[in-house]
Amino acid sequence: MVTPTTAQAAGTGRSAQPGRRGENMGMLLGLLRTEGPWSRARLAEMSGLSRATVASVVDELASRGLVVLGDRRADGSPGRPGQSVALDGRGLWGLGLEVGGHHVGGVALDLSGRPVFERHDAVPEGTDDWRGVMTRFAALVDAARAAATEEGARLLEVQVAVPGLVDSAHGMVVTAPNLGWQGLAVADEVSGHLGEPLPVRVANDANLSAVAEHAYGTVAGTPDIVVLTGELGVGAGIVVEGQLLRGAEGYAGEVGHVQIDPAGRDCSCGRRGCWETMVGFRAVLHTAAVGDDPVRDPAVDVAVRVEDIARRAAEGDTRTLHALHAVGVDLGRGAAWLVNVFNPGALVLGGFFAPLAPYLIEAMRAEMAPRILATGLGGCRVVQSSLGFTAASRGGAHLALSSVFADPTGVEVTTGGAR
């Protein structure tokens, strides 16, 4: 499970107490990421380490180009002013890729979480088979790496988000109904098309969206969250005590294909009446639009069509509002299970739910309340995601960088990097 990337990579031979230093470096780096820049003294207080240790660790982080020392500025309070230590993420990039029905995209983030590269290629339905997607992925990786090199940065790792069942351990997609994929070795395929080798991992898109929401979303920092997301399909991503829930085989969060109504509509997975057929985007279309309404045109990207529907709702179109209310009801009934089971601090509506959230949330809450024993939804806030359709990519890029925060000793010392 643990990827032995960092440990002794740039180690100075052997250490007497392995891990200790790396842990502390990672802890401080993490503090600098979540809480803004701080002085060494404050970092010592926050981390529980002594001031001497913090100074030494900060030096080491600086020698690796991971932090920059700011200027010492007096702020009016008595005492010697502290020198601000800030995360400097410019040197390391992580890349997240994603594939949807109509597009292939990628987002790279640097260590500080700043987007440094973004590309989205429209892929009209039916243009590409899976091979085409793989070469597009590889091209994206090479482009991102070129951009990184140009900025003097290094691309560390790639995470691919796939809407479907993913075997992360082997980098395989078991099945992705909405893409028509089955038993596809995505990690190997992408690796094979790369100019230079690079670690490639694969994960479920909803899971990666949850990572993004936890790191960058409106409820960032909330330790326990559930994210409902989807483009055509519907999936859940769950973060428990700050950690992504993966499950025994990595299939956690696959709620889209719970069969609710055995007599329901056909689902892309081959079954009938899955939750997805009731709350997925196609369900919205089914009731919100008729005939050859342009929003039903499968050739148009879902993101565009969702905006259209949101606009109609905003204009007060009753058919649309009724359809969204109905979806909200079914959404709430399912969400009640999730909230009862996890008692999350927040339930985030991402993907295509996000733009429609204002018209869903009321019905959801009404359905959830009588299904939850604890008052006030057990402290769970239901919120709209602000991350847009690239959440999965951002989450992937974030995960691609996590090894650095786990143990920054793997980052090579940039000779002459400090100052």
Add this chain to the structure above:
Amino acid sequence: MVTPTTAQAAGTGRSAQPGRRGENMGMLLGLLRTEGPWSRARLAEMSGLSRATVASVVDELASRGLVVLGDRRADGSPGRPGQSVALDGRGLWGLGLEVGGHHVGGVALDLSGRPVFERHDAVPEGTDDWRGVMTRFAALVDAARAAATEEGARLLEVQVAVPGLVDSAHGMVVTAPNLGWQGLAVADEVSGHLGEPLPVRVANDANLSAVAEHAYGTVAGTPDIVVLTGELGVGAGIVVEGQLLRGAEGYAGEVGHVQIDPAGRDCSCGRRGCWETMVGFRAVLHTAAVGDDPVRDPAVDVAVRVEDIARRAAEGDTRTLHALHAVGVDLGRGAAWLVNVFNPGALVLGGFFAPLAPYLIEAMRAEMAPRILATGLGGCRVVQSSLGFTAASRGGAHLALSSVFADPTGVEVTTGGAR
């Protein structure tokens, strides 16, 4: 969240590298608990520490009376035979208490997980109000402590299992429908009746059962499990990567009162059609028995009545089998959510489900399979618990001991303990 019990309690003043030693002591103690006794050399291999360190840590554990050194016995293989190091749990006890509709009980375990104290008092319905239960609890604690003292052991902590919504942080029961409790400060109440002070914590009974299943059940060691359990009510306990899932406010696993059918039967929580009304013990009775059938007598303990029903099923009584099949169907539909969301390695049927499991599992599997995207239930085994009705108490006792495994430095050195 973290209870600062151990850290510097019996510390030797201040340590240069706090935590390090305690971590390693805890790790080795944990290894000795899960994998049987081993020689120092094997422990070194398993833990990744050096032989020298293991020897030193074992010495320290021995000086605290936590391990015993076995005899050096040749096993036929070449080389000097190793001296076995075994967990010696006799000196420390943890106590788990539980309350049901008809009884109050307690189980104490020593560090090695051996039951060392057990008592169950029948409390005919209507005999006690909550005050009575609190004094019974306190009496149990005092009795357990007396027994411990007699054996030369020390009782460390008490965990109370309550079927309901529990605010563990404050030791409060928010609501326990089947007991009629509401806003009750159980921890304080029990503490107040004790002869000598002792840490008392409170948790949900299903959650504690999950702890027990993970530690002592048939699927012990499986990192991700879901436990469905209940006496009158129904609850879930979830273990994720070896850790109990608690949720943002500690309400995780409260699946009993998800409203499935708004027009369903009345529930003890005041709502209608909760899952509990469809799969709880009362649901079994509703269809399996009529009129003044003795199994419907609320004055008889549920455990007894369940055995009666299991016997009828074993004898092939069709009414009973039909009733159980129906419950299995509803159980499977709900379980599908749990399995999709968590992708656990095992789903355990505990509490009153356990004796009936053979007659439920088939229907459950049949309902779950079409609701789970991954083939073969995503690797999830559906198994019958072997722990009986005292699972929650055992889980509580187990948790009550966990602080020792987290950091054994808190245990005082028994002068002259090491032979």
Add this chain to the structure above:
DNA sequence: AATAGTTTGTCGATCCAGTGAACGAATTCG
């Protein structure tokens, strides 16, 4: 302007604790 009071960062002494190497002890195998 000088001084006192605060807070910050660094230096040095100290010390805990883990490591590798070497060695004696205890066994099996030839």
Add this chain to the structure above:
DNA sequence: CGAATTCGTTCACTGGATCGACAAACTATT
């Protein structure tokens, strides 16, 4: 009985965290 093997211990070493002390850099006060 000696060689091979494995186990536990001893020892010197070292990484890395801690504390105390102190200079530096600021504000507040007289």
